[in-house]
Amino acid sequence: EDKVVQSPLSLVVHEGDTVTLNCSYEVTNFRSLLWYKQEKKAPTFLFMLTSSGIEKKSGRLSSILDKKELSSILNITATQTGDSAIYLCAVSTSGTYKYIFGTGTRLKVLA
Amino acid sequence: NAGVTQTPKFRVLKTGQSMTLLCAQDMNHEYMYWYRQDPGMGLRLIHYSVGEGTTAKGEVPDGYNVSRLKKQNFLLGLESAAPSQTSVYFCASTTWRDRASNQPQHFGDGTRLSIL
Numbered sequence: 019e020d021k022v023v024q025s026p027l028s029l030v031v032h033e034g035d036t037v038t039l040n041c042s043y044e045v046t047n048f049r050s051l052l053w054y055k056q057e058k059k060a061p062t063f064l065f066m067l068t069s070s071g072i073e074k075k076s077g078r079l080s081s082i083l084d085k086k087e088l089s090s091i092l093n094i095t096a097t098q099t100g101d102s103a104i105y106l107c108a109v110s111t112s113g114t115y116k117y118i119f120g121t122g123t124r125l126k127v128l129a
Numbered sequence: 130n131a132g133v134t135q136t137p138k139f140r141v142l143k144t145g146q147s148m149t150l151l152c153a154q155d156m157n158h159e160y161m162y163w164y165r166q167d168p169g170m171g172l173r174l175i176h177y178s179v180g181e182g183t184t185a186k187g188e189v190p191d192g193y194n195v196s197r198l199k200k201q202n203f204l205l206g207l208e209s210a211a212p213s214q215t216s217v218y219f220c221a222s223t224t225w226r227d228r229a230s231n232q233p234q235h236f237g238d239g240t241r242l243s244i245l
Contacts, residue, residue, distance in 0.1 A: 027169070052233055060133075060219065060236035061172075106171065108234075115160050115179050115225060116187065117234060121171040 020045040022109050024120035032128050035097050039123045041107030042089040051090050052117070053081055054106040061106055064092070097127045131155050135220050135237035142210045142244045150205040150240050152220030160223050161203040162187075162234065163195060165216040172219065178203055210244045217241050 054061035065074040067083035174187030178197040221234040
């Protein structure tokens with residue numbers, strides 16, 4: 019059975035700290051790994067990582083895919099209170115049109 | 130450009146009542162999905178559709194039905210609501226242009242459903 023696991027489940031840090039969120043997966047025919055940020059409503063897309071694009075960066079956020087370890091990390095440097103959210107990891111597989119989501123990591127950044 | 134729109138945003142039902150949640154997208158996406166989100170459970174796939182007139186079961190389909198009569202709309206129905214169906218429901222859509230490409234999903238703002 020395909021599975022995506024995120025850790026930690028929750029995290030509390032202070033502004034300015036650097037955080038690393040983890041996502042590991044066990045799936046058949048991996049296609050891509052996606053990171054989303056969810057504040058109060060809809061998840062919003064952050065990054066998509068594939069075999070041809072294993073590193074992505076946008077401002078203070080960056081993500082790396084490790085295909086050997088079947089995992090990915092999402093780094094946030096110099097955290098701000100606006101980074102407080104649930105961060106979701108999802109994996110898509112070839113041959114299906116589905117995305118398997120992890121349980122998410124709830125990040126709280128204190129001022 | 131509205132993206133993905135869900136109606137209603139909030140609803141309270143009594144056990145045994147029925148209702149339909151509507152999802153509409155204006156991006157001409159082929160693929161549409163219904164998820165439920167419960168505390169500590171992430172997003173779990175209920176049903177999905179790969180095109181007009183087609184639907185398929187996801188991870189937690191029991192107690193739900195869906196229809197995709199028009200490409201832009203995906204309906205989720207609860208025939209006889211149960212307290213275990215209290216949740217936040219999200220609709221998403223995407224396009225998979227070919228085997229080599231992959232696109233992220235676009236999500237609606239969710240429907241908060243409480244069943245008493």
